[in-house]
Amino acid sequence: METLDADLVRQTVSGSHQAFDVLMVRYQKLIYQVAYSFYGNTEDAMDVCQDVFLQAHQKMAMLEQPSKVKAWLVRMTYNRCISLKRSAQELWSPLNDDEFVSQDNPQMEHQNKTLISRCLAVLNPKQKLAVVLKYLEGYSLKELSQTMDISEDQVKNMLYRSIRKMAASVRESEEAL
């Protein structure tokens, strides 16, 4: 049976590196995905993972609700990504028309993935986080609301605006070709 997050947090605070390692294994990919959505490259995203886990270990004793360690780690990752750069606008280069491909390109599937990943660049940091958690990590609206500390209505509005922005960006780029 899988050990509960709260138990792992308590064991970590009591000095168990093994428990902390289990927590890292459990959430490393989630943290990587969030960091990658901000940086767009593996090396920086892995550096952020390391930073976040080191910080988390330092501050874990101060975590008031150990069962919410997942949301805590996501927020810490988000804050770390923001603080490492002066402005979120610097995180990714602007969209480049060369990234958008015509339908008959044999590498379409791969490039469609790239297209969506690149579209994240038109979103502000909070919208980016919401889209990654919703569509890559399968968060429910309730989980998103708890993680981002906003109401479910605000989450829905944020997703709605994000999709509209991304869809418009794709449309404009495809029309420009």
Added chain:
Amino acid sequence: MSTCNRWQEWLDGVGLDQKDWSLHLAACEECRAHWEFHQRLFFWQGDPMPSEADFTRMRQFVVRQIKPKARPMNYWMVAVGLAACLTGFVVGSFWQKPDKRMPESYSDLRILEQKEGLVRIGFLANEYRETTRPLNDPHIQLILAQSLLNTKSMARRLALLEETQEYMDPEIKSALLHVARYDPEMVVRSKAMDRLMKLPRDRELTQAFIEILRDDTQVHLRLKAMEYLQNQAGEEPLFDQVLRDLQSDPEPAIRVQAQQLPLETY
């Protein structure tokens, strides 16, 4: 500008049945575009993940950094660990800033390869660059020193402290002294202190450790500095002056330790 709100209603799960929604989609180009993009997002799997080996290396690195914390602590350290502490202001009195004449600043140094007295490094200087030079080349030392100061990622700064154990010239020592006192992350300051403690003692080192003892916000770093300095009690007037002040320090652990060290009269 959006003119149709049916898509938002659908997203909210309000009112629309499947048939109604399909009919609307066929007629409304705007909602169709949003719907299609929404579908694409559901099939989006993100970019490829790093390998399991990469994740394992990352975790091993983290565990290596946190392991010293596992050492048994004395009762007073535990008590102090619970107490809040806030002291000190940064005084940049003798740190020499990087040479202003240098056209660029360097960061994020990585040692890529090292053999036969040569080292190949990668680093950022406006853009990513690589160079291969002799181990003792001053340029290498300068890039390393600046990387210790300029690299934004805490993990990379820690890795630099580990990877560059064998590099030690005055430039790097100055960088380490600065990192030990002013790095924003406690774990990095602690690591830099560990490296400095292995060097032969001199006036500059003593002064840096006195500053840490007096000004650092972390009690256990102050205690580490006190441990390093303790056999200079009675020999170093500046340390003795600080020791006198510490006898009324708000932190009990610092007070107790300071009271146990001998004071000399000059």
